[in-house]
Amino acid sequence: MAITGRMRMWSRTLLAAVIVAVCLVTTGASNPQARFNDLGHKMMCTCGCNQVLLECNHVGCTVSGGMRDELTRAIASGQNDSLILQSFVQEYGATVLAAPTTHGLDLLAWIMPFAVSLLALGGTIYLVRHWARQQQTATALTPQQRRTLEAMRERIRLETDTQETGTRQTGAKESL
Amino acid sequence: MAAFGSFALLIALILAGYNLLAGGVGLRLQTVGGGTAPIAPERLLETARRAGIAGFVAVTAAAFALVWSAFHNDFRLEYIVEHSNIALPGAYKFAALWSGQEGSLLLWCWLLATYGFVLRLTDKEDRRLHAYAGTILAGVQVFFLILVNFVAMPFSLVRGGVAPADGNGLNPLLQYPEMVIHPPMLYLGYVGFTVPFAFALGALMMRYPGDKWIHITRRWTMFTWMFLTIGIFLGMHWAYAVLGWGGYWGWDPVENASLMPWLTGTAFLHSVMMQEKRGMMKSWNVWLIFSTFLLSILGTLLTRGGLVSSVHAFAQSSIGTWFVVFLGIVLAVCAFTYILQKDHLKSEHQIESLVSRESGFLFNNLVLLAACFTILWGTLYPVLSEYVDGTKKTVSGAYYSHVMVPIGVFLLLLTGVGPLLAWRASSLKSLRRNFVLPVVAFWVTLIGCAIAGVKVWGDEGVFYAAVTWSLAAAVTTAIASEFVRGAAVLHRQTGKNMVASAVLLTRRNTRRYGGYVVHLGVVLIFLGFAGYAFNRSAEKEMPPGSSISVGPYRLVNIGNTQESNANYDTEFSQLDVYEHGRKILNEPMSPEKRVYLVNGQPQTIVANHSTLLWDLYVVYEGENPDTGMPIIKVFLNPLVSWIWIGLAVTVFGTLLALVPAVQPSRVAVMAPARTQGADALEGGASAGGD
Numbered sequence: 001m002a003i004t005g006r007m008r009m010w011s012r013t014l015l016a017a018v019i020v021a022v023c024l025v026t027t028g029a030s031n032p033q034a035r036f037n038d039l040g041h042k043m044m045c046t047c048g049c050n051q052v053l054l055e056c057n058h059v060g061c062t063v064s065g066g067m068r069d070e071l072t073r074a075i076a077s078g079q080n081d082s083l084i085l086q087s088f089v090q091e092y093g094a095t096v097l098a099a100p101t102t103h104g105l106d107l108l109a110w111i112m113p114f115a116v117s118l119l120a121l122g123g124t125i126y127l128v129r130h131w132a133r134q135q136q137t138a139t140a141l142t143p144q145q146r147r148t149l150e151a152m153r154e155r156i157r158l159e160t161d162t163q164e165t166g167t168r169q170t171g172a173k174e175s176l
Numbered sequence: 177m178a179a180f181g182s183f184a185l186l187i188a189l190i191l192a193g194y195n196l197l198a199g200g201v202g203l204r205l206q207t208v209g210g211g212t213a214p215i216a217p218e219r220l221l222e223t224a225r226r227a228g229i230a231g232f233v234a235v236t237a238a239a240f241a242l243v244w245s246a247f248h249n250d251f252r253l254e255y256i257v258e259h260s261n262i263a264l265p266g267a268y269k270f271a272a273l274w275s276g277q278e279g280s281l282l283l284w285c286w287l288l289a290t291y292g293f294v295l296r297l298t299d300k301e302d303r304r305l306h307a308y309a310g311t312i313l314a315g316v317q318v319f320f321l322i323l324v325n326f327v328a329m330p331f332s333l334v335r336g337g338v339a340p341a342d343g344n345g346l347n348p349l350l351q352y353p354e355m356v357i358h359p360p361m362l363y364l365g366y367v368g369f370t371v372p373f374a375f376a377l378g379a380l381m382m383r384y385p386g387d388k389w390i391h392i393t394r395r396w397t398m399f400t401w402m403f404l405t406i407g408i409f410l411g412m413h414w415a416y417a418v419l420g421w422g423g424y425w426g427w428d429p430v431e432n433a434s435l436m437p438w439l440t441g442t443a444f445l446h447s448v449m450m451q452e453k454r455g456m457m458k459s460w461n462v463w464l465i466f467s468t469f470l471l472s473i474l475g476t477l478l479t480r481g482g483l484v485s486s487v488h489a490f491a492q493s494s495i496g497t498w499f500v501v502f503l504g505i506v507l508a509v510c511a512f513t514y515i516l517q518k519d520h521l522k523s524e525h526q527i528e529s530l531v532s533r534e535s536g537f538l539f540n541n542l543v544l545l546a547a548c549f550t551i552l553w554g555t556l557y558p559v560l561s562e563y564v565d566g567t568k569k570t571v572s573g574a575y576y577s578h579v580m581v582p583i584g585v586f587l588l589l590l591t592g593v594g595p596l597l598a599w600r601a602s603s604l605k606s607l608r609r610n611f612v613l614p615v616v617a618f619w620v621t622l623i624g625c626a627i628a629g630v631k632v633w634g635d636e637g638v639f640y641a642a643v644t645w646s647l648a649a650a651v652t653t654a655i656a657s658e659f660v661r662g663a664a665v666l667h668r669q670t671g672k673n674m675v676a677s678a679v680l681l682t683r684r685n686t687r688r689y690g691g692y693v694v695h696l697g698v699v700l701i702f703l704g705f706a707g708y709a710f711n712r713s714a715e716k717e718m719p720p721g722s723s724i725s726v727g728p729y730r731l732v733n734i735g736n737t738q739e740s741n742a743n744y745d746t747e748f749s750q751l752d753v754y755e756h757g758r759k760i761l762n763e764p765m766s767p768e769k770r771v772y773l774v775n776g777q778p779q780t781i782v783a784n785h786s787t788l789l790w791d792l793y794v795v796y797e798g799e800n801p802d803t804g805m806p807i808i809k810v811f812l813n814p815l816v817s818w819i820w821i822g823l824a825v826t827v828f829g830t831l832l833a834l835v836p837a838v839q840p841s842r843v844a845v846m847a848p849a850r851t852q853g854a855d856a857l858e859g860g861a862s863a864g865g866d
């Protein structure tokens with residue numbers, strides 16, 4: 001009973017911590033200046049400089065100034081971020097967005113790096129574990145032998161740290 | 177000089193063609209037995225080798241002819257008209273060699289010929305393997321020489337045959353001191369990877385016994401990697417100092433193109449150790465070096481071919497098709513050779529534990545390749561999206577900062593974890609002993625950041641910055657503990673003090689401890705990258721006497737000036753800098769904007785006051801057309817200096833790793849009698865350092 005109560009307390013504390021963390025992460029972009037900065041970094045200058053809208057610094061760039069003014073007006077008119085971005089896309093085309101959106105084909109742009117990384121990571125872990133199991137079956141050691149082996153490895157490691165070992169590490173007997 | 181250069185290139189092509197043909201025939205005759213051949217295969221191979229050496233002379237002559245033409249303002253050449261002018265300073269006339277399509281391809285040829293020249297002169301180690309590598313290099317050389325002879329000719333004359341009085345001048349963005357050395361460094365890296373590629377392909381073709389080819393190419397690969405690293409960072413510094421947007425890396429396709437072979441090259445440098453030490457990952461290594469070479473070619477295609485749009489692509493044309501065909505041929509040759517010879521690449525051992533040095537290398541490779549894939553995916557996504565739904569999407573830094581930062585942080589983690597693991601398997605005891613200090617360093621730094629007022633959970637960038645700094649502390653501790661542990665052993669053995677022992681330790685195993693120094697350099701670089709999350713800026717129209725504040729600094733405009741010289745007009749502001757009310761610089765900062773007379777193109781020259789804590793980075797954005805007053809933008813960029821310090825440490829570590837190790841003097845001692853336990857374990861256990 002006491003354990004259940006303590007667990008409940010812990011779970012509530014954890015939940016409160018998560019809520020606080022989420023609030024901390026999601027707040028902060030509500031004032032107009034922060035929104036201008038945030039949206040201005042989600043769009044590109046369309047003058048052909050390939051720079052983010054708020055980072056375009058070309059002398060006499062006739063495009064970025066107008067776009068910034070447009071963005072300021074849109075924020076002042078009370079439109080939400082999504083609507084503002086949509087209106088810019090309609091006016092300047094899809095290339096105005098600094099990054100792919102998170103729907104349709106564009107979702108693939110975001111998912112692929114992580115999917116490929118996770119797949120490769122999972123595959124590698126599976127493969128290494130498979131090889132390790134094969135090795136363990138082939139060379140089963142008693143606990144005593146394992147302890148001796150570990151001690152020997154430590155000693156070899158300490159001693160070989162101090163000099164270059166160009167030869168291949170094939171067995172304890174070579175190093176000893 | 178135009179005729180001289182053209183003939184030199186033609187002769188170089190003939191020599192490279194002969195090298196390829198004679199080398200190929202000679203090697204084939206050697207393989208099948210050339211007893212009935214009219215010429216002995218060895219003599220044929222020797223003529224091929226000499227043709228390669230002569231080819232170097234011919235390409236050097238052509239490169240000299242182009243530089244000579246630039247210095248002598250020979251405006252009969254179209255290339256010189258397009259990329260030089262009379263008022264251009266000498267150093268930039270030299271840089272004109274690589275500032276355009278044709279010249280940069282000639283630079284490719286010349287560097288490849290130079291690498292080939294060195295390779296052919298040092299063939300005594302293994303003549304047959306060098307003959308294979310030399311023949312493959314000749315194949316690559318033929319491709320580039322075809323381009324400069326028939327597709328992108330650096331010596332073509334102006335249309336109509338009438339030379340103009342002056343040229344169009346060099347692109348202003350390229351008129352910066354670093355631009356004189358950045359492209360050659362980058363190209364030394366790109367082109368240099370052809371050598372390990374040629375050795376790997378040659379070794380596979382001839383079913384080379386053992387891993388000697390790896391020993392031969394290790395230095396080549398490390399030198400090449402070092403040049404590519406320097407080239408990439410010089411490019412970053414150039415972007416930082418010239419483009420004037422306050423950053424050093426914009427995830428531009430051309431920047432990405434240089435990073436991709438660097439990532440696979442780095443993976444190769446790590447995984448090749450597994451082949452040397454344990455006879456593992458042979459196929460993996462071969463494909464890593466193949467991929468690195470292919471990505472180098474892809475980089476050239478992206479830079480020169482106009483496949484994707486980029487602010488850095490200074491020399492685009494429709495040459496892309498040639499590169500695509502060449503990439504296809506190289507890939508086909510690699511795949512065919514691999515399929516034919518893959519039984520030669522069987523691993524001698526397998527990984528025995530998930531917690532081992534081998535696994536560390538494997539995961540390191542995995543993360544590096546994941547980073548490479550992500551960059552390739554992001555770079556080519558606009559092309560893909562246009563192909564699929566007809567809309568070309570933009571993939572800028574906003575995308576990469578979300579997908580690449582986690583990968584980079586994970587890579588930094590592995591930089592610290594990998595070296596602490598033992599070969600074959602790590603015991604729980606050794607894990608506890610090796611990891612306790614780095615883990616403590618991590619948490620102390622993270623908590624320290626929070627106490628110091630860093631809002632760790634407030635913003636994605638700040639969160640990653642805090643984690644990066646904490647990992648940097650952990651990795652530095654891990655590296656330091658490796659030095660201390662090794663030095664302590666030597667201290668006990670030799671009685672020298674710990675510093676002398678650490679120096680001796682490094683000299684005895686330059687490769688391992690040089691590698692650690694490289695890791696330390698990487699840590700410093702990441703330290704600097706993390707500062708980006710705290711960048712601040714302010715922008716203001718500044719008449720004389722006005723001031724602008726950012727962080728602890730206040731800048732007061734003491735005057736705006738305009739000057740002219742033969743090459744450009746310039747306008748700049750002079751700003752006195754105060755920190756907490758005290759003037760800190762004797763000379764005012766002078767950010768300027770130049771407009772080049774010959775082509776009317778503008779260029780930003782940033783004024784930067786750099787300290788270890790931050791850079792005060794000032795940009796003259798131009799005049800407000802309504803008021804005629806200058807607009808000044810000031811950035812306060814934390815920790816940027818550490819990126820350049822990190823580069824210097826990385827280069828030093830690489831050079832250290834290239835120095836041959838000092839062999840310890842050995843004394844014969846009586847071996848103790850073997851125990852039963854040791855006999856039982858014979859052949860079953862091993863651990864050790866690099």
